[in-house]
Amino acid sequence: MANPNAELIERFYRSFQALDAEGMAACYAHDIRFQDPVFGTLHGGEAADMWRMLLARAADFSLTYGNIRTSGQTASAASVATYRFTPTGRTVVNDIRSRFAIRDGLIVEHTDSFDLWRWSRQALGLKGWLFGATPLVQKALRKEARRNLADFRRKRGS
Template sequence: MANPNTELIERFYRAFQDLDAEAMAACYAHDIRFEDPVFGTLRGREAGDMWRMLLARASDFSLTYSDIRASGQTATASCVATYLFSRTRRKVINEIHSKFAIREGLIVEHTDTFDLWRWSRQALGLKGWLLGGTSFVQDKIRQEARKGLAEYRRQAAS
């Protein structure tokens, strides 16, 4: 018998592959807590809006996923997202490891981890190579991401 939590995570990643942010958000509970190195902690609709924004901007995008494992009400997975970073048009290959908590058939916690310095070297070029490991640049990346999400949410609300 298939594990329903494994099926949920597979559904989430298939939607990600298809650039279907609505289907991704439908895998989340209304009180989802999402966290990653760029956006920090997002809650509720804000997490779904992050996917809506990112996938609307996606260019030359592909995603592979693997190693989905579920035990009880938790799951883990790995994925590799390949895309052109919208601001610089530089190619990024981001290796992401994810942890999920699941309640009543929906994801209630989603934590992505990846190497932000590695990401910045790809996305920002020389600046990322030289300064991407510093807290100053990483904080700037986070500020810009949150600013972009806030602007996207303002536009979506109007």
Template structure:
């Protein structure tokens, strides 16, 4: 197995255990993370997002497969199942991830999933009906950013 494929595997094995510190250790200090909910996180922000999510996870499980990597890029498929704390709804989020590497660490991590599908599961009928609209997408992102900022303040990062 290529060392970068092993790095991705280590990241997701840690995620399965909600071990955010090992996940963070897979990241380069200057990592850039993006997904439909957190579009622009850098460095400690990305690591703290995983710490926050791991610390708040309820009824969580994760599977991953299709890990591939070479010296420059990598990818994986993963599925997270959990209870969304704000509504109590079960979410099954199916995600494709892509990576680039620097100095033996992940320097960019991009997760792709359908925000509308996620919103429908997490928020119920309102999410299904309005989750694809810019207004709701922006509200989801704003709420997520607010939650991460509060978490970072709570742990003394800001």
């Protein structure tokens, strides 16, 4: 018998691979809580809109995933997203570990973990290498990401 929680996570990642933000959003509960090192914590429609924004801007994107594991109403997975960071044109290979909580067949919590300094070195080049590990630069990255999301949501009328 197939594991419905593993199938849900598989569906989420297949949608991600296909740049299908609506498919990803359909895997989320309306009260989703998403967290990662760049955006911090997002709730509800913010999380779905983050994927809509990111995937609409995706350039030279590919995703591999695997190691999906489930236990009760939790799941975990590993993925590697490769893409061109549009503001600098630099290629990023982001190695991500994800944890999920599931309720009623939908993801209610999604936490992505990755090395923000490693990400900033790839995305920003020398500036990221020299300063990407500092709280000041990391705070600026988060602020810019949140501002971009707010602008995207405003334009969408979300």
